[in-house]
Amino acid sequence: MFGRQLPEIVTARVPGPESERWVERLARTECPSLTMRRARRAERSGASHDPIVWARAAGANVEDADGNVYVDLIGAFSVCAVGHAHPRVVEAAQRQVALLPHALGDVHPSVAKLELLDRLADWVPFDARIILGLNGADAIAAALKTAVLKTGRPGVVAFEGGYHGLMYGPLAVCGSHPGFREPFAEQLNPHVRFLPYGDAAALADGVDESIGAVVVEPALGRGGLVFPPDGFLAAVSARAREVGALVVADEIFTGFGRTGVRFAFEGAFEPDVLCVGKALGGGLPISACIGTAEVMQAWGDPDREAIHTATFAGSPVSCAAACAALDVLEEEDLIRRSREVGARWLGELRAALGDRVTDVRGRGLMIAVELASGERAGRVTQALLSRGWLVLGAGPGGRSLQLTPPLNIDEALLRGFTRALVETVEATP
Ligand SMILES: Cc1ncc(COP(=O)(O)O)c(C=O)c1O
Structure with missing residues (x-):
């Protein structure tokens, strides 16, 4: 069900053609600093930083203009504690x-x-x-x-x-x-x-x-x-x-x-x-x-x-x-849930990632996975995006992946993300 589903990518690559069309239009009307910043980041990390264009969202899911479904581990900058469109x-x-x-x-x-x-x-x-x-x-x-x-x-x-x-x-x-x-x-x-x-x-x-x-x-x-x-x-x-x-x-x-x-x-x-x-x-x-x-x-x-x-x-x-x-x-008793689910997930992330990353830290559902450099974090972020997982770099150089999902996110989605993260970190130089 949209809101609690695992990622579903239907386009050959991400961003898909509809998102790309929108982003071209964006570059014509939006303040150029944002488009130029994406270009600079792409240059530094060697991975595209073109955005997907969001069309709708519910619970922990976001759907883009191409119909790709993502899991939002950022919780829209920590805004969606109760999930999208509760x-x-x-x-x-x-x-x-x-x-x-x-x-x-x-x-x-x-x-x-x-x-x-x-x-x-x-x-x-x-x-x-x-x-x-x-x-x-x-x-x-x-x-x-x-x-x-x-x-x-x-x-x-x-x-x-x-x-x-x-x-x-x-x-x-x-x-x-x-x-x-x-x-x-x-x-x-x-x-x-x-x-x-x-x-x-x-x-x-x-x-x-x-x-x-x-x-x-x-x-x-x-x-x-x-x-x-x-x-x-x-x-x-x-x-x-x-x-x-x-x-x-x-x-x-x-x-x-x-x-x-x-x-x-x-x-x-x-x-x-x-x-x-x-x-x-x-x-x-x-x-x-x-x-x-x-x-x-x-x-x-x-x-x-x-x-x-x-x-x-x-x-x-x-x-x-x-x-x-x-x-x-x-x-929904979400504060207790944040505490309990967060502690469990932190333990799972630490056990699964081991020394593949430089640090995993957190309290409640505010968790960071730190990589050796911002460039690597950028490539991991982009690779996760293409698999349907939305994360964001934070901190100096964007080295830490910010994980701040909705407080009512299904734990099955968190476990799915942990597996995807381990595979992505292993496969990404
Ligand atoms: C701790 C903190 N204070 C203030 C702000 C600014 O909030 P806004 O972007 O809504 O102006 C932010 C935004 O990320 C924040 O994280």
Whole structure:
């Protein structure tokens, strides 16, 4: 059944002719940087990086424009925790779009938005006040502004390898690839300091009284699925508290069960501000900057003009989809499933791959298989694609294969992937 099926490739090669036709059209209309980037990657790895063009998706499956069926091990950038087009999410979004697709933002809110705010407040372990956005970068921007309002300090500490989105505010704190920032450096917040991720010893000097916010991912997502050593996150939080800076947990990648717990900060530290996105909307665009009531008081002054708002923030359709996605996470017990299935799969991957790869690491259904070089990972990714398995390179040079499937994916598909991965790694130089 589409949604839970093994790959089925019907064209002689991948991408098939329909995808190729679409990609030619894409090159005529899309910003050229994306097409040129693919060409450069192909040159480096010696394998094509032409994309398949997605036509439909359900559960763990994606079908391309040629009718090839893939298993999505990326979970659409960790967005599809509940799978693609979950019937509950689809039904909620359809109902909402017919009922009220749009309300009046910060002036006259919608019932759907209020319902989501209540749900989110119940999901976090502190008294929450929330700003909704449309994408992850929106949530980080709101968190950075919160820190300035609360502390009056422009300084921010972020970490090498961290990814927080590419809009101007977040871009300044984005440490995963200097190339993201360089062309725009003169327009970015100059008060940002990057510290090595995982190095608690660097905190004492790096985080001082000039710093208003420390922005940290509890595990690096796009930066390569890196899990910091025990005690690092607690040390970040303790040092921030010591100097009066806010701790901003960026859980846009890790939130809502990805690592086998609700939020990856749990048990390690207590954030002042928690940023979530991706999985929240069940596939629709929405994010949230969730601060403690005490910290968010800094937005105070009720007489002032609303100083942070956006036309579509709190879109009723996205809010309704998000409420449905949270229902699914709870009713299908997906966080426990992520923890248990993830632990089993990690063990299977390690046993099957042995020393054919340089590392296999993970928590819950956030797993990385690291290869010796980005070039090799690129060739493996492309070979897997042609067999119907969607994976993506992450981290420095794209050396780690990012495995972040839907949390409700069938274990038969994971076992099938493990076998395909071993064969592909063996056959790919
Ligand atoms: C940890 C983290 N923060 C922020 C973002 C930015 O989110 P968006 O691309 O929705 O703006 C991402 C996106 O990958 C992310 O992984």
